[in-house]
Amino acid sequence: MSTFQTIDDLPADSRVLVRLDLNSPIEDGEPQDNRRFERHARTVRELADAGHRVALMAHQGRPGRDDFTSLSGHAAVLADHVGREVDFVADTYGEDALAAIEALEAGEVLLLENTRMCDEELPEASPAEKADTEFVRTLAPLFDVYVNDAYSAAHRKHASLVGFPLALPAYAGRVMESEYEANTAIARKEFDGPVTMVVGGTKATDVIGVMDALGDRVDRFLLGGVAGELFLRAAGHPVGHDLEGMDLFDEQWERNHGTVEAILEERGEAIRLASDLAYEGEDGDRAEVLVADIDEKTDAYLDVGSATVADYDTLIRESDAVFVKGALGVFEDERFADGTVGVLEAIAETDCFSVVGGGDTSRAIGMYGLDEADFSHVSIAGGAYIRALTGEPLPAIELLRRADADGA
Numbered sequence: 001m002s003t004f005q006t007i008d009d010l011p012a013d014s015r016v017l018v019r020l021d022l023n024s025p026i027e028d029g030e031p032q033d034n035r036r037f038e039r040h041a042r043t044v045r046e047l048a049d050a051g052h053r054v055a056l057m058a059h060q061g062r063p064g065r066d067d068f069t070s071l072s073g074h075a076a077v078l079a080d081h082v083g084r085e086v087d088f089v090a091d092t093y094g095e096d097a098l099a100a101i102e103a104l105e106a107g108e109v110l111l112l113e114n115t116r117m118c119d120e121e122l123p124e125a126s127p128a129e130k131a132d133t134e135f136v137r138t139l140a141p142l143f144d145v146y147v148n149d150a151y152s153a154a155h156r157k158h159a160s161l162v163g164f165p166l167a168l169p170a171y172a173g174r175v176m177e178s179e180y181e182a183n184t185a186i187a188r189k190e191f192d193g194p195v196t197m198v199v200g201g202t203k204a205t206d207v208i209g210v211m212d213a214l215g216d217r218v219d220r221f222l223l224g225g226v227a228g229e230l231f232l233r234a235a236g237h238p239v240g241h242d243l244e245g246m247d248l249f250d251e252q253w254e255r256n257h258g259t260v261e262a263i264l265e266e267r268g269e270a271i272r273l274a275s276d277l278a279y280e281g282e283d284g285d286r287a288e289v290l291v292a293d294i295d296e297k298t299d300a301y302l303d304v305g306s307a308t309v310a311d312y313d314t315l316i317r318e319s320d321a322v323f324v325k326g327a328l329g330v331f332e333d334e335r336f337a338d339g340t341v342g343v344l345e346a347i348a349e350t351d352c353f354s355v356v357g358g359g360d361t362s363r364a365i366g367m368y369g370l371d372e373a374d375f376s377h378v379s380i381a382g383g384a385y386i387r388a389l390t391g392e393p394l395p396a397i398e399l400l401r402r403a404d405a406d407g408a
């Protein structure tokens with residue numbers, strides 16, 4: 001039996017409220033197309049083709065960050081993938097949103113404004129508290145059913161993810177079904193040889209807690225990105241703090257330094273840190289410095305250095321399984337793509353079992369001409385997929401599971 005009720009089980013002619021994850025890199029104010037649009041398009045197309053009236057919710061960025069924007073540009077990118085018009089209303093649950101929802105005809109699709117522009121979406125709270133927000137209590141009566149397709153946000157206890165399933169009959173979309181099946185199977189897989197996890201990106205808080213919980217599953221962690229610098233700081237190097245105008249390190253250091261220090265102390269032999277780092281030199285070119293030679297952080301480190309890339313390449317080629325969560329550098333800029341692309345190329349050239357996760361990181365595969373077929377699974381989820389590897393349930397998924405479903 002399927003773990004969830006799916007969109008195959010929807011009553012005919014339903015008014016459907018759907019949660020997608022369209023969170024994407026923003027460049028010059030515009031969302032950059034990534035795998036999330038393409039994969040969610042299948043769910044949206046099936047719902048519209050079946051004649052349902054479809055309203056979509058999604059988030060973009062976090063309040064206070066540069067990538068916290070309206071979803072107005074997302075509607076057009078999604079429409080291209082769906083092959084149908086996707087209307088947009090710049091409102092979450094006010095009068096304009098309600099009027100646009102009421103006006104939906106069979107087979108029409110409407111994208112609502114960034115859920116995080118609604119004060120009640122964040123912060124995290126229990127499903128019962130989130131179901132009791134005005135946001136959920138206002139929107140839910142306009143719909144017959146709720147569909148969650150946002151596997152990649154299922155580790156968050158936000159109103160659009162855990163509130164609506166208490167207020168409406170809840171179903172899984174196609175991305176939710178396929179990512180859940182793949183990641184649950186991967187979490188149960190046993191490997192004979194070394195299991196390696198490449199940890200980078202900006203969301204160090206998401207990965208550090210999980211690294212602690214994955215102690216039995218993963219033999220070695222190859223660090224880069226923001227988490228890598230925090231580990232270097234814990235190891236005594238004068239890096240891993242914000243420079244003026246930055247907001248990546250200090251808050252995450254405060255939250256995680258105890259765990260980082262404990263991981264280094266208890267599992268130090270499993271942690272591989274960068275021995276050199278790359279930054280933008282005075283002439284605008286890529287410059288590198290040995291970590292041992294850094295007396296003071298005066299530049300932003302944007303990639304791991306070439307000695308580190310060579311070290312990680314060797315370790316990956318010795319591995320039986322490699323999991324990637326987060327980029328080792330700012331790969332969107334070719335000058336700082338060596339770490340991320342080096343790791344992906346090493347994986348692609350070996351026959352190890354491999355998973356690459358994250359909305360941003362999985363984009364590097366297409367950007368640098370790598371073939372998705374050379375990876376065992378490319379997940380559009382980052383934090384959610386590594387959390388799933390620990391076997392820990394994801395809150396939004398627990399609320400979708402059929403009461404009589406078996407399995408994990």
Ligand SMILES: Nc1ncnc2c1ncn2[C@@H]1O[C@H](COP(=O)(O)OP(=O)(O)O)[C@@H](O)[C@H]1O
Binds near residue numbers: 225326331381
């Ligand atoms: N040293 C760094 N400084 C700033 N940003 C970085 C650094 N290393 C990696 N990144 C950025 O991390 C992003 C991916 O971060 P994250 O959101 O954690 O991963 P994902 O979305 O793939 O799960 C990439 O877009 C990359 O530009």
Ligand SMILES: O=C(OP(=O)(O)O)[C@H](O)COP(=O)(O)O
Binds near residue numbers: 152358360384
């Ligand atoms: O992009 C996401 O996660 P990911 O970076 O772990 O892939 C999700 O949209 C969750 O976003 P959030 O980490 O701001 O809650």
